[in-house]
Every structure is written in C-alpha cells, then in structure tokens.
Amino acid sequence: IMSTAAPIAPQGSRVEGAESFLRNVLASMEAVYLSRNPTAKAILELVRSVHNDTICYDHIAFRTFGMNGHGIDSLARFFLDFGYTQREELSFPAKKLKAFWFSPPSISNAVYDGDGVNGPLPRVFISQLLVDQMSQQTQEIIRKYTESSYNGKKHAALASALGSLTWEKPSHSEFVQLVRESEYASWTLVNGFALNHVTISTHRLKSYLKNIKSLNQFIEENGYKLNNEGGVLKVSPDGLLLQSSTLADSISFEFSDGVTASVPCSYIEFAERLVLPQYKHLPLAEVKEHHRRDGFEVGNADKIFESTSRQQQTANA
Ligand code: OOG
Numbered sequence: 001i002m003s004t005a006a007p008i009a010p011q012g013s014r015v016e017g018a019e020s021f022l023r024n025v026l027a028s029m030e031a032v033y034l035s036r037n038p039t040a041k042a043i044l045e046l047v048r049s050v051h052n053d054t055i056c057y058d059h060i061a062f063r064t065f066g067m068n069g070h071g072i073d074s075l076a077r078f079f080l081d082f083g084y085t086q087r088e089e090l091s092f093p094a095k096k097l098k099a100f101w102f103s104p105p106s107i108s109n110a111v112y113d114g115d116g117v118n119g120p121l122p123r124v125f126i127s128q129l130l131v132d133q134m135s136q137q138t139q140e141i142i143r144k145y146t147e148s149s150y151n152g153k154k155h156a157a158l159a160s161a162l163g164s165l166t167w168e169k170p171s172h173s174e175f176v177q178l179v180r181e182s183e184y185a186s187w188t189l190v191n192g193f194a195l196n197h198v199t200i201s202t203h204r205l206k207s208y209l210k211n212i213k214s215l216n217q218f219i220e221e222n223g224y225k226l227n228n229e230g231g232v233l234k235v236s237p238d239g240l241l242l243q244s245s246t247l248a249d250s251i252s253f254e255f256s257d258g259v260t261a262s263v264p265c266s267y268i269e270f271a272e273r274l275v276l277p278q279y280k281h282l283p284l285a286e287v288k289e290h291h292r293r294d295g296f297e298v299g300n301a302d303k304i305f306e307s308t309s310r311q312q313q314t315a316n317a
C-alpha cells in the first residue's frame with residue numbers, strides 16, 4: 001500500500017494511457033506485417049520518399065473463420081474495448097463471407113499527428129468465412145484447427161500482434177483442400193489473425209500521389225503489380241470511394257507433414273475518399289476527414305479480396 005496518496009488522475013489521462021496501448025498493439029501488428037511483406041514495406045517507403053511525406057492509414061483489415069468463436073467478434077472485442085464503434089455489415093454471398101467495419105474513437109490528434117500508427121487511428125475491417133456453408137470436408141479441417149486452439153480465440157489481437165497462429169500448422173494436403181474451395185479459407189488457415197493489409201489514405205498525402213490514379217501509375221512504374229480484378233481502380237456506385245491494391249507477397253511455409261511451399265501472405269491497399277456533395281463548397285484547406293465519403297463498398301471489396309488469390313497472381317504475371 002502506498003503511503004503517499006497518488007494524485008487522482010486528471011480526466012482523460014486514462015483514455016490517453018489506453019490510447020498509447022492501442023497504438024503499441026497496432027505497431028506490433030504492423031511490425032509483423034512489414035517483416036513478412038517486402039512489397040508493402042517498400043511501397044510505404046517509396047510513397048514517403050516523395051516530398052518526405054507522412055502516411056495515414058485509412059483502414060487495416062483482418063480475416064477470420066466464422067466457427068467455434070473464431071469469427072469477427074474474436075478480433076472485434078479488442079477494438080471495441082479500446083473505443084471503436086461497430087458499423088455496417090457487408091455481405092458477400094458468392095464468396096461465402098461477411099464483414100463488419102469499425103470506426104475509430106475520436107482522439108487527441110494534437111498529440112498523434114505522426115506517421116502510420118502514430119497518425120489518425122485507422123478504421124478496422126474484419127471479415128469472416130461462413131464456415132457452415134462450406135463442404136463437409138472443409139468444415140472438418142477448419143473445425144479441427146479452431147478446436148485445437150482451445151481458448152486462442154480469446155486472444156486474437158495478441159496472436160496478431162505476435163504474428164503467431166493460435167492453432168497447429170496444417171498439413172499441405174489440408175491446405176490444398178481449402179485452396180480448391182475457398183482461397184480465403186486457405187489464407188486464413190496459414191496466416192491466422194495476421195494483418196491482411198493496411199491501406200494508405202491517398203487524399204491525406206501531400207504529394208501528387210494524393211490522386212489515386214497518379215499513385216497507381218507510380219506503383220506500376222516502380223515495377224509492382226496491381227490487382228486487376230474488374231480493372232485496377234475500384235469505384236463505388238456513388239463515385240466517391242476509389243480503391244486499388246497490390247497482389248499479396250508470398251512466403252515460404254513449412255507444413256506439418258514436412259512439405260514446404262509458397263503461400264500468399266499480405267498486400268497493401270490504397271483508398272481515396274472524395275468530398276461529399278453537401279461539402280463541395282468548402283475550401284480544400286477546411287475539408288476534414290468527416291466531410292468525405294466514409295465506410296466501405298461491397299462491389300469494391302469483392303474485387304479487393306482477390307488480391308491474395310493465385311488466379312490474380314498468375315493472370316498478372
Ligand atoms: C478484405 C477485402 C476488402 C476493402 O477495403 O474493401 C477490403 C480482404 O482481402 O480480406 O479490404
């Protein structure tokens with residue numbers, strides 16, 4: 001017991017303490033991502049190198065198995081505990097997926113006006129495979145690994161920050177079974193809760209790369225491939241949310257049966273959010289993030305999911 005009464009923390013300091021923890025967790029997730037994905041790392045550096053720019057993340061994204069408590073909620077719990085708000089559901093019936101996005105808490109941007117995870121907090125996009133719509137064989141494999149993780153599902157954010165699976169490594173044949181039925185399922189089996197991508201907010205760049213078309217051109221001129229599914233630039237029906245992404249890097253993975261094979265890991269995305277019609281009259285210097293198109297778009301997302309698919313990788317080779 002402390003003899004000298006500690007001064008009562010001023011209002012808000014606890015929030016600040018929690019905020020720095022949240023950012024440290026994000027930084028660990030990002031470090032895992034940068035260490036496994038040389039393309040994403042190189043592109044972040046390349047974009048920064050133009051006029052010594054600062055990068056804001058529009059959002060970060062995760063994939064999960066909707067089974068045995070391993071779905072969206074397992075990761076969402078962490079973000080909700082640190083002030084995030086659950087927003088709209090997005091549904092992808094053909095891919096047998098659903099997703100929710102989460103908006104960040106409003107924060108003391110005066111302190112955190114830095115780069116990446118030290119900038120404005122990103123939105124969070126979490127999807128899950130609708131496992132009960134998969135074949136019996138695929139369900140069995142996913143059941144086996146999600147069950148083998150015991151209470152791992154309660155520690156999804158920790159697993160992501162450590163870059164560790166919460167279940168045993170699968171065999172190569174189990175991986176191949178999943179690839180046949182759902183690229184998403186096979187990705188999640190070997191990557192677990194690892195960050196699937198971060199997204200650069202292009203309109204918050206200072207350089208000419210703030211225009212997503214210029215950025216796409218710049219990325220291609222530097223020798224990187226972009227996901228070409230439905231065209232490089234994905235545009236929402238209202239014309240206000242523009243997105244593009246690279247193709248996922250691959251990593252050598254050692255399966256439980258001794259087979260070593262290359263598996264897709266993560267990619268990087270770009271998003272430009274245009275000013276909403278009701279704020280069109282605002283001088284550009286006064287335009288804040290909340291004056292721009294928010295949220296996500298099923299039609300765009302459906303194509304961005306393909307950034308980890310082998311078909312995209314070979315079509316684009
Ligand atoms: C997510 C794809 C969707 C977006 O911004 O709409 C997406 C994924 O590949 O897991 O990132």
Ligand code: NI
Binds near residue numbers: 059125197199269
């Ligand atoms: Ni995304």
